[in-house]
Amino acid sequence: MIRDITLGQYYPGDSPVHRLDARTKIIGTLLYIIELFIVNNYWGFVIAAAALFAVIALSRVPVKFIFRGLSAVFIIIAFTFLLNLFMVDGRVLWHWKFLTITYEGLSRACFMAIRLVLLIIGSSMMTLTTKPIELTDGLEKLLKPFGLIGLPTHEIALMMTIALRFIPTLMEETDKIIKAQEARGADFESGNLLQRAKSLIPILIPLFISSFRIAQDLALAMEARCYHGGSGRTRMNEIHFGKGDVVAAILMVIFLAVIIASRFIPDLF
Amino acid sequence: MAFIEIRDLVVQFTRISEDGSETAGKKAIDGIDLDVEKGSFVAVIGMNGSGKSTLAKCLNGLIIPTSGKVLVDGMDTSDDSHIWDIRRRIGMVFQNPDNQIVSSIVEDDVAFGPENLGIPPEEIRERVDNALKEVGMYENRLKGAHMLSGGQKQRIAIAGAVAMKPQCIVFDEPTAMLDPKGRESVMRIIRQLNSEGITTILITHFMNEAAQADRIVVLGKGKVLADRTPDRLFSDMELIDRAGLELPPLIELREVLGLSDSIMTVEDMISELKKQCR
Numbered sequence: 001m002i003r004d005i006t007l008g009q010y011y012p013g014d015s016p017v018h019r020l021d022a023r024t025k026i027i028g029t030l031l032y033i034i035e036l037f038i039v040n041n042y043w044g045f046v047i048a049a050a051a052l053f054a055v056i057a058l059s060r061v062p063v064k065f066i067f068r069g070l071s072a073v074f075i076i077i078a079f080t081f082l083l084n085l086f087m088v089d090g091r092v093l094w095h096w097k098f099l100t101i102t103y104e105g106l107s108r109a110c111f112m113a114i115r116l117v118l119l120i121i122g123s124s125m126m127t128l129t130t131k132p133i134e135l136t137d138g139l140e141k142l143l144k145p146f147g148l149i150g151l152p153t154h155e156i157a158l159m160m161t162i163a164l165r166f167i168p169t170l171m172e173e174t175d176k177i178i179k180a181q182e183a184r185g186a187d188f189e190s191g192n193l194l195q196r197a198k199s200l201i202p203i204l205i206p207l208f209i210s211s212f213r214i215a216q217d218l219a220l221a222m223e224a225r226c227y228h229g230g231s232g233r234t235r236m237n238e239i240h241f242g243k244g245d246v247v248a249a250i251l252m253v254i255f256l257a258v259i260i261a262s263r264f265i266p267d268l269f
Numbered sequence: 270m271a272f273i274e275i276r277d278l279v280v281q282f283t284r285i286s287e288d289g290s291e292t293a294g295k296k297a298i299d300g301i302d303l304d305v306e307k308g309s310f311v312a313v314i315g316m317n318g319s320g321k322s323t324l325a326k327c328l329n330g331l332i333i334p335t336s337g338k339v340l341v342d343g344m345d346t347s348d349d350s351h352i353w354d355i356r357r358r359i360g361m362v363f364q365n366p367d368n369q370i371v372s373s374i375v376e377d378d379v380a381f382g383p384e385n386l387g388i389p390p391e392e393i394r395e396r397v398d399n400a401l402k403e404v405g406m407y408e409n410r411l412k413g414a415h416m417l418s419g420g421q422k423q424r425i426a427i428a429g430a431v432a433m434k435p436q437c438i439v440f441d442e443p444t445a446m447l448d449p450k451g452r453e454s455v456m457r458i459i460r461q462l463n464s465e466g467i468t469t470i471l472i473t474h475f476m477n478e479a480a481q482a483d484r485i486v487v488l489g490k491g492k493v494l495a496d497r498t499p500d501r502l503f504s505d506m507e508l509i510d511r512a513g514l515e516l517p518p519l520i521e522l523r524e525v526l527g528l529s530d531s532i533m534t535v536e537d538m539i540s541e542l543k544k545q546c547r
C-alpha cells in the first residue's frame with residue numbers, strides 16, 4: 001500500500017514537460033497555485049482545468065497513475081466539502097432535522113473542492129515529471145540569491161533530497177512498528193482523542209530511534225563517498241534553460257492574463 | 270609495499286559519562302598488523318564485537334587510529350590532506366541496504382560519489398551507466414530506490430562505490446540483511462569485481478562466503494587470531510572453536526564424513542562421493 005503513494009513520486013518519461021528545467025516547473029506550479037486563488041468564478045476553473053489537462057496530455061503520464069496515489073487526499077477533500085456544505089449560513093436550499101444546506105454553502109463547498117483538486121493534481125504534476133534531484137537542484141539555484149545573505153542553500157537542498165528519499169523508508173518503518181505493537185496487544189483504534197494520542201508514543205519513540213540510526217549510518221556512507229559539502233561538487237544532469245522553457249514562460253504569462261480576465265466575465269451559474 | 274599496510278593499530282573509544290567527563294573505554298582494536306596486497310581477496314571474520322567494523326572504518330579514515338598507522342597506497346589515513354585521495358581509492362559498502370542510499374532515484378544515487386569528486390557531467394554519466402551495467406541494474410536506473418528488494422538496493426550501493434573507480438572496496442557484512450537469492454547475487458558481483466582487479470575486503474559471518482576468499486583473517490577481541498588460506502583455517506578445529514566460529518556447511522559435512530582435507534568445493538565433494546560409492 002505504501003509503495004503505491006504517488007504524491008511526490010517520479011514517473012520516468014521523456015515528454016516536453018519532463019524536459020523542462022526544474023526551475024520553470026517550480027515557478028509554474030507556484031504561479032498556478034496563486035492563480036487558483038485569483039479565480040473567482042467557474043469560468044476561471046474551466047480554464048484552469050483545461051490548462052491542467054493540456055499539461056497532463058503533454059506529459060504522457062497516465063491519468064490512472066496520477067489518481068492512484070491520491071485517494072487518501074480525496075478523502076480529506078470530501079471531508080472539507082461536507083464541512084463547508086453544512087456549516088455556511090444563508091438562503092436555505094434543503095432542510096432535514098438538524099441538517100441544513102444553504103445556497104451559499106453549496107457554492108462555497110463546490111468552489112473549495114474544485115480548487116483543492118486542481119491544486120493537488122497541479123502540484124503532483126510537478127513531482128511526477130521532475131526527478132527529486134532535479135527538483136532540489138532547481139530549488140538550490142532559485143534560492144541562490146538568498147545565499148548571499150547567509151542562507152545555507154546547498155544544505156537546504158540536500159536536506160530535501162534526503163527527506164524525499166527517506167519518506168518511504170520511514171513509512172515502512174512505521175508500518176513495521178505498528179504491526180509489532182499490535183502483535184503485542186496494543187490498541188490504536190479505540191478510546192478518546194487523548195488516549196489515542198497517548199497510544200502513539202510507543203510508535204513515535206522507536207521511530208525516533210530508528211531515524212537517529214539511519215542518520216548515523218547515512219552520514220558515514222556519505223563521508224565514505226567523499227561528500228564534503230557543496231563546494232567543488234558537479235552534477236550528472238546540470239539543469240539549464242532551453243527553448244522549451246521560453247515557450248513555457250510565454251504560455252505562463254498568457255495564462256495569467258486569461259485567469260485575471262476571467263474574473264470579469266459573468267459567472268457560469 | 271603492500272596496497273594497505275596496518276601497523277600496530279589500536280582504536281580505543283572514549284566513554285563520555287553524564288557529567289561530561291571522559292574516560293578511556295575498551296579497546297575495539299588492540300594491536301593489529303596486517304598487509305593487503307593489490308588485487309587480493311581478503312575475508313575478515315570474527316564474533317560480534319570483535320572489531321571488524323571498526324577495522325573497516327580505519328581503512329578509509331572514517332575512524333582515526335588512537336595509536337599505530339594505517340597506510341593506503343603509502344598515504345597515512347590520519348593525515349588530513351590525503352583523506353579524499355584515500356576515500357576515492359577505497360570504496361565502502363555497509364550492512365544496511367536502506368541506510369546508505371542518498372537519492373530517491375537509482376541513477377542519481379550512483380552519481381552521488383562521482384559528483385562529490387567534481388567530475389565533469391559527461392564522464393559521470395558514463396561512469397554511472399557502466400557501474401549500473403556492472404551490477405546488472407541498468408534497466409532499473411530510473412526506478413525509485415524504495416521500490417527495490419534488499420539485494421537490489423545492495424547492488425545499487427555497490428554500483429555507487431564502483432562509479433568512483435576505487436582500487437579497493439571494503440564490504441562490511443553486505444549480505445547480512447538479505448535473503449538467499451540476494452546474497453548469492455551480491456556475492457557473484459563481489460567475485461566479479463575482484464576478478465577485474467579490484468582489491469576486495471569482505472567482512473562476513475557466513476563461512477561459505479569467507480571460504481571464497483584467497484585469505485581469511487580471524488579477529489577476536491580486537492586482535493588477529495589467525496591469518497591464513499581458507500583450507501588451512503578450516504582444518505584447524507581447535508582455532509575454529511576458540512574464535513567462536515562455525516564451519517561452512519560443506520566443510521562440516523566433510524568433517525562429519527571423515528573425508529580428506531583437500532575437499533574445498535562442491536565439485537570436489539561430488540567427485541569424492543562418487544568415488545566412494547563405487
Ligand SMILES: Nc1ncnc2c1ncn2[C@@H]1O[C@H](COP(=O)(O)OP(=O)(O)O)[C@@H](O)[C@H]1O
Nearest residue numbers: 282296297315316317318319320321322323324
Ligand atoms: N562508536 C562507538 N562507540 C563506542 N564503542 C564502540 C563504537 N563502535 C564500536 N564500539 C565497540 O567496539 C567494539 C567492536 O565493535 P565493532 O567493530 O562494531 O565489532 P563487529 O563489527 O566485529 O561486530 C564493540 O565492543 C563495540 O561495542
Ligand SMILES: [Mg+2]
Nearest residue numbers: 321322323442
Ligand atoms: Mg560490524
